[in-house]
Amino acid sequence: xxxxxxxxxxxxxxxxxxxxxxxxxxxxxxxxxxxxxxxxxxxxxxxxxxxxxxxxxxxxxxxxxxxxxxxxxxxxxxxxxxxxxxxxxxxxxxxxxxxxxxxxxxxxxxxxxxxxxxxxxxxxxxxxxxxxxxxxxxxxxxxxxxxxxxxxxxxxxxxxxxxxxxxxxxxxxxxxxxxxxxxxxxxxxxxxxxxxxxxxxxxxxxxxxxxxxxxxxxxxxxxxxxxxxxxxxxxxxxxxxxxxxxxxxxxxxxxxxxxxxxxxxxxxxxxxxxxxxxxxxxxxxxxxxxxxxxxxxxxxxxxxxxxxxxxxxxxxxxxxxxxxxxxxxxxxxxxxxxxxxxxxxxxxxxxxxxxxxxxxxxxxxxxxxxxxxxxxxxxxxxxxxxxxxxxxxxxxxxxxxxxxxxxxxxxxxxxxxxxxxxxxxxxxxxxxxxxxxxxxxxxxxxxxxxxxxxxxxxxxxxxxxxxxxxxxxxxxxxxxxxxxxxxxxxxxx
Amino acid sequence: xxxxxxxxxxxxxxxxxxxxxxxxxxxxxxxxxxxxxxxxxxxxxxxxxxxxxxxxxxxxxxxxxxxxxxxxxxxxxxxxxxxxxxxxxxxxxxxxxxxxxxxxxxxxxxxxxxxxxxxxxxxxxxxxxxxxxxxxxxxxxxxxxxxxxxxxxxxxxxxxxxxxxxxxxxxxxxxxxxxxxxxxxxxxxxxxxxxxxxxxxxxxxxxxxxxxxxxxxxxxxxxxxxxxxxxxxxxxxxxxxxxxxxxxxx
Ligand SMILES: Nc1ncnc2c1ncn2[C@@H]1O[C@H](COP(=O)(O)OP(=O)(O)O)[C@@H](O)[C@H]1O
Ligand SMILES: [Mg+2]
Numbered sequence: 001x002x003x004x005x006x007x008x009x010x011x012x013x014x015x016x017x018x019x020x021x022x023x024x025x026x027x028x029x030x031x032x033x034x035x036x037x038x039x040x041x042x043x044x045x046x047x048x049x050x051x052x053x054x055x056x057x058x059x060x061x062x063x064x065x066x067x068x069x070x071x072x073x074x075x076x077x078x079x080x081x082x083x084x085x086x087x088x089x090x091x092x093x094x095x096x097x098x099x100x101x102x103x104x105x106x107x108x109x110x111x112x113x114x115x116x117x118x119x120x121x122x123x124x125x126x127x128x129x130x131x132x133x134x135x136x137x138x139x140x141x142x143x144x145x146x147x148x149x150x151x152x153x154x155x156x157x158x159x160x161x162x163x164x165x166x167x168x169x170x171x172x173x174x175x176x177x178x179x180x181x182x183x184x185x186x187x188x189x190x191x192x193x194x195x196x197x198x199x200x201x202x203x204x205x206x207x208x209x210x211x212x213x214x215x216x217x218x219x220x221x222x223x224x225x226x227x228x229x230x231x232x233x234x235x236x237x238x239x240x241x242x243x244x245x246x247x248x249x250x251x252x253x254x255x256x257x258x259x260x261x262x263x264x265x266x267x268x269x270x271x272x273x274x275x276x277x278x279x280x281x282x283x284x285x286x287x288x289x290x291x292x293x294x295x296x297x298x299x300x301x302x303x304x305x306x307x308x309x310x311x312x313x314x315x316x317x318x319x320x321x322x323x324x325x326x327x328x329x330x331x332x333x334x335x336x337x338x339x340x341x342x343x344x345x346x347x348x349x350x351x352x353x354x355x356x357x358x359x360x361x362x363x364x365x366x367x368x369x370x371x372x373x374x375x376x377x378x379x380x381x382x383x384x385x386x387x388x389x390x391x392x393x394x395x396x397x398x399x400x401x402x403x404x405x406x407x408x409x410x411x412x413x414x415x416x417x418x419x420x421x422x423x424x425x426x427x428x429x430x431x432x433x434x435x436x437x438x439x440x441x442x443x444x445x446x447x448x449x450x451x452x453x454x455x456x457x458x459x460x461x462x463x464x465x466x467x468x469x470x471x472x473x474x475x476x477x478x479x480x481x482x483x484x485x486x487x488x489x490x491x492x493x
Numbered sequence: 494x495x496x497x498x499x500x501x502x503x504x505x506x507x508x509x510x511x512x513x514x515x516x517x518x519x520x521x522x523x524x525x526x527x528x529x530x531x532x533x534x535x536x537x538x539x540x541x542x543x544x545x546x547x548x549x550x551x552x553x554x555x556x557x558x559x560x561x562x563x564x565x566x567x568x569x570x571x572x573x574x575x576x577x578x579x580x581x582x583x584x585x586x587x588x589x590x591x592x593x594x595x596x597x598x599x600x601x602x603x604x605x606x607x608x609x610x611x612x613x614x615x616x617x618x619x620x621x622x623x624x625x626x627x628x629x630x631x632x633x634x635x636x637x638x639x640x641x642x643x644x645x646x647x648x649x650x651x652x653x654x655x656x657x658x659x660x661x662x663x664x665x666x667x668x669x670x671x672x673x674x675x676x677x678x679x680x681x682x683x684x685x686x687x688x689x690x691x692x693x694x695x696x697x698x699x700x701x702x703x704x705x706x707x708x709x710x711x712x713x714x715x716x717x718x719x720x721x722x723x724x725x726x727x728x729x730x731x732x733x734x735x736x737x738x739x740x741x742x743x
Contacts, residue, residue: 016681040582040586042586107596165531166603166604167603169598169601169603170598170603172587172591172595173595173598176582176585176587176595177576177581177584177595178550179545179550179574179576180573180574180576180647181598182548182549182550183548183549183569183570183574184569184570184575184598184599184651185569185570186598186599225663227586230586231587231588231631232586232587232588232591232631233585233586233587233591235586236586265532342542416529
């Protein structure tokens with residue numbers, strides 16, 4: 001108990017801890033919410049550029065107040081200075097990318113390091129007058145957060161959050177489809193500037209807490225974590241806000257326990273949180289991916305089952321099929337289930353048999369196999385290798401490819417072993433005489449050559465009894481000759 | 494010149510450029526209300542740019558675009574568009590319903606939420622393109638044809654009188670192609686003017702009342718029989734003509 005108390009409760013009794021928690025959370029939550037739009041617009045660079053550029057503004061603001069008013073470290077002026085330098089940087093990035101052949105990413109690299117450099121030189125040249133702790137600026141100090149910073153970040157956060165909530169719809173559509181947004185009269189550019197302004201504000205107010213280097217993390221990481229978990233922007237923002245808060249909370253405890261720099265601990269925690277979600281996210285996580293792949297049954301297994309059931313011709317037990325397969329039991333069971341879901345096999349009394357659809361699939365596979373064998377034979381592949389090679393090729397799940405090869409060989413009737421090649425077309429249609437056992441099912445006519453009242457697109461049921469072919473259409477029975485049936489192709493509904 | 498109200502779209506001497514070379518040069522044409530028009534031309538011909546100009550999205554160097562007789566700037570929302578597949582971020586966290594609802598954004602006051610009427614319109618639009626069952630799907634988890642239909646629903650929800658589609662048939666299977674054609678036919682019946690960027694010359698003359706042949710300039714505009722002329726296609730498609738000579742004969 002004592003340990004738990006000193007680990008979790010005791011820090012909460014410290015004023016500096018509570019203050020950091022409150023200030024940090026406010027900033028982190030707003031950063032995370034804005035961060036969602038930042039990553040969706042692939043603007044991750046923006047936070048980086050803005051935070052680095054700030055130092056020039058801070059230095060200039062300090063100097064300005066000192067020289068003209070003799071005021072030391074005027075926080076307000078430094079804030080305004082950093083905002084101005086942030087805007088200048090954003091403007092310069094766009095300007096250089098627009099007027100020259102330099103692309104935007106390079107332009108960013110140039111401008112933000114450039115403005116950052118101005119700041120560094122400024123601060124070191126006027127080191128005598130400017131008392132800015134560069135280290136503090138770079139690393140931040142969440143545990144030593146000042147009242148002024150606290151007030152500024154609260155006001156800024158409230159303002160930015162209000163803007164985002166108020167114009168949520170417009171931020172969503174301008175980031176998703178700016179052309180459409182413009183076409184219904186939404187001022188795309190205006191919202192882009194507003195948003196850039198918002199990001200500048202929160203970045204500037206977050207720097208004093210986590211420092212220049214880590215502020216991008218606060219903007220991006222919680223938002224990216226949320227992105228892995230949801231499919232709606234609204235939810236993503238809520239989740240991101242939550243992860244922003246937990247980053248601060250977890251990070252603060254970490255920093256107290258490890259006695260480390262606050263900003264570092266916060267980002268460390270945030271990153272671990274991201275990696276955890278990356279692994280365990282239910283849909284977009286790595287583990288889910290892996291499971292999905294495990295559950296997926298190789299097409300080959302499915303096809304082998306269909307073929308072996310077709311060969312046996314009578315209902316069989318799963319063990320009976322299993323004998324001919326060399327696969328893991330789990331895969332086999334999954335394959336059977338999938339075949340059942342797809343309506344290829346039916347079960348009755350523990351015995352499995354192919355449905356009409358399954359029989360058709362078997363015919364399609366046989367055709368594929370025989371076409372490939374014939375093709376390989378033409379290609380001069382030795383006979384003893386034919387079967388094995390064709391077995392690999394037949395799993396191409398592309399019937400137009402088969403039709404193409406088939407046609408190229410002049411539609412041979414038999415394969416090299418003398419087995420008949422069934423007629424089966426790319427669009428899933430097949431010739432009725434090749435497949436039997438359809439009496440129970442309706443099919444759609446794909447093509448027919450007859451004077452009788454059956455045409456393409458009709459839904460019919462065909463029976464073959466006592467050597468008489470009968471097509472039933474809307475309850476009306478029509479007899480077909482052997483010749484008409486051989487020219488009839490149909491497909492399943 | 495009179496700005497005739499009969500015309501859904503009038504483009505006059507339009508030139509648009511992104512750099513030193515104009516993407517569109519002095520393009521003029523007119524489209525009647527209720528027509529189904531195809532825009533054809535090779536890659537990089539400026540077809541998408543022309544669409545954006547009709548939407549008022551690109552800056553015109555010179556020239557005018559009128560929609561129902563009014564300058565395009567004053568006709569916001571009258572023209573809807575279905576973007577080219579490649580230009581959409583399919584990982585964006587929005588559902589089918591969200592996208593369709595975007596069609597209503599132009600009608601909803603900025604301080605208000607979507608009304609019951611808006612929701613009803615969205616539902617109806619989704620039904621029209623038979624996507625109601627997928628309303629909660631994230632858009633990346635749909636087939637190519639379904640994705641097209643979502644954007645069609647958005648355009649319908651927008652209630653636009655003119656619908657622009659950028660290569661809706663690219664990379665979709667035959668069944669989807671006919672499904673999209675059905676929706677187009679239905680929209681046409683409802684009196685909507687349709688302008689479609691199309692890449693397949695083999696089907697162009699079958700699908701459209703009128704064709705615009707574009708490659709930076711407008712090479713021809715009119716019924717397919719007028720546009721499918723050997724010397725024109727040779728000039729526009731250069732080396733790749735062989736395939737088309739059969740087409741012209743057919
Ligand atoms: N945003 C852009 N910036 C610069 N150039 C562009 C832009 N969009 C299109 N272009 C150029 O304009 C020309 C026409 O493009 P586009 O309208 O997309 O052609 P199409 O849709 O016919 O393939 C192309 O040369 C293309 O490179
Ligand atoms: Mg294009």
